[in-house]
Amino acid sequence: MAKKKNVSRTDAVREAVDQAFKTQVPRERLGDLLDELGNTAGRLRGAVDELRPASEAEMKALRAELETLSARVAALEAKPKPAARRRASTGDKPAAKPRARKAPASKPPATGS
Structure with a gap:
């Protein structure tokens, strides 16, 4: 049997507290x-999703959208542009006469007392 060291209570408590702190710091x-590993794994998962090739369903959706856009462009290119309407010339109408101005209202004559 191993001999126990004679340690005072103060030293024993100090050693126990020290040991508790040593185990707590690595745990934190x-x-x-x-946490950092989880965040990195999430970023890596997102990067891999961006790098993977498109699935068959995604390719079908892209083809359908491309065909729709192609049909719209063809329809726009086939329609002739409507000619811009010209405004009727103003030479046919006689010029409007200027309006006569009304004379300002005159003040009533002042009566003297």
């Missing part, structure tokens, strides 16, 4: 590392 750091 481990939590931070796991």
Whole structure:
């Protein structure tokens, strides 16, 4: 049997607290590392999704959209542009006469007292 060291209570408590802190710090750091690993995995998953080739359903949808746009462009190109309407010339109408101005209302004559 191994001999026990004679340790005072103060030293024993100090050593127990020190040991508790030593185990707590790596646990917190481990939590931070796991969070960081999860975030990195999410970013990696997004990058892989962007790099993967399009699926068959996506290709069919793109083809359908392309055909729709092609038909719309063909319809726009086939229609002749309507000629711009010209405004009727104003030479046929006689010029309007200027309106006569009304004279300003005159003040009533002042009566003297």
